[in-house]
Amino acid sequence: MTTATPRPADGPRPDPSPRGAVVGHRIGISLVRSAWNTRVLGAWRVPGTGPVILAGNHSHNVDGPLVIGTSPRPVHFLVKREAFVGPAGAAMRALGQIAVDRGAADRGAVADTLAVLRAGGVIGMFPEGSRGAGDFAALRSGLAWFALRSGAAVVPVAVLGSSERRSRVLPGLPPLRGRLDVVYGEPFHPGDGSGRRTRAALDAATEQVQERLAAHLASARALTAR
Numbered sequence: 001m002t003t004a005t006p007r008p009a010d011g012p013r014p015d016p017s018p019r020g021a022v023v024g025h026r027i028g029i030s031l032v033r034s035a036w037n038t039r040v041l042g043a044w045r046v047p048g049t050g051p052v053i054l055a056g057n058h059s060h061n062v063d064g065p066l067v068i069g070t071s072p073r074p075v076h077f078l079v080k081r082e083a084f085v086g087p088a089g090a091a092m093r094a095l096g097q098i099a100v101d102r103g104a105a106d107r108g109a110v111a112d113t114l115a116v117l118r119a120g121g122v123i124g125m126f127p128e129g130s131r132g133a134g135d136f137a138a139l140r141s142g143l144a145w146f147a148l149r150s151g152a153a154v155v156p157v158a159v160l161g162s163s164e165r166r167s168r169v170l171p172g173l174p175p176l177r178g179r180l181d182v183v184y185g186e187p188f189h190p191g192d193g194s195g196r197r198t199r200a201a202l203d204a205a206t207e208q209v210q211e212r213l214a215a216h217l218a219s220a221r222a223l224t225a226r
Contacts (some may be wrong), residue, residue: 015115016096021074021122024095028069037177040070041223042184048073051117051152052187055143055213058126060162062173067124067157070182076116077124078109098123117150127209144205147190148197156185156213158220183220188212 032038046052054075056067068075076096084092084099093099098116100109116123127143147154160181162174174180190205220226 015119016076016098016112017094018074018096018119018121020094021076021096024068024097025071025074027095028065030069031065032069035176036174037179038066038070039179039181039224040184041181041220043070043072043182045184045186046072046122046155047153047187050120051150052122053117053143053147053152053154054122054124054157055127055154055209056124056157056159057213057217058128059159060174062162063126063159064124066159066162066180066182071122071124073122075122075124076113078113078126081106113146114150117146117152123152127213141202141206144190144202144209147209148195148202148205151189153187153189154209154212155187156216158183158185158217160220160224160226181220181224181226183216183223185212185216185219 046054052073054067054071056063058064064077064079068077074096076098078098078100079092081099081101083089089099098109098112100106113123123146125143143154146152158181160183161178162180190209191201192204194201
């Protein structure tokens with residue numbers, strides 16, 4: 001049985017900063033435009049207002065920054081807690097990103113995520129849970145749970161090309177000025193519209209999410225010839 005990660009002993013932590021997410025959005029835009037030749041398709045599909053979950057595939061560490069920099073709205077991304085160390089961790093917190101413990105029922109991350117969605121903000125997440133093939137083959141139920149709980153629209157996002165090749169100058173990154181594609185899909189609301197939050201309803205919503213995300217990824221690959 002997993003135990004929830006407690007909040008810090010010195011009191012409740014503040015909600016993820018909306019202003020910080022705006023700054024992070026601007027930084028992401030600059031990174032996407034300067035480092036790579038990034039083609040963005042379908043970003044207009046992201047609802048202009050209201051709670052939204054951007055659900056991306058994940059095959060490289062730059063996928064999160066690519067979504068943040070191409071989204072038309074500032075994004076609070078769920079990032080593994082292990083990345084929140086030293087100055088980089090402090091910077092991510094300041095930019096409104098959310099640390100999540102992937103090995104436990106992280107009540108703090110859940111509360112932060114719901115706070116963003118209830119305020120009408122945008123959450124970014126990789127529903128596969130960790131970096132892998134980036135094909136949505138292994139999907140966790142967290143995304144569907146947040147969508148059912150908050151009423152947020154889910155927008156599939158396909159990040160393509162980030163793991164195809166490596167830069168000779170910076171081997172850990174895709175080739176500088178190389179072409180990357182970020183394709184946004186049609187928003188949808190998981191579930192049957194009944195508002196039920198039972199285990200059966202969650203399982204059905206998770207299956208629906210997986211089907212929609214996999215279908216979008218296939219369509220994006222066909223569209224971009226990748």
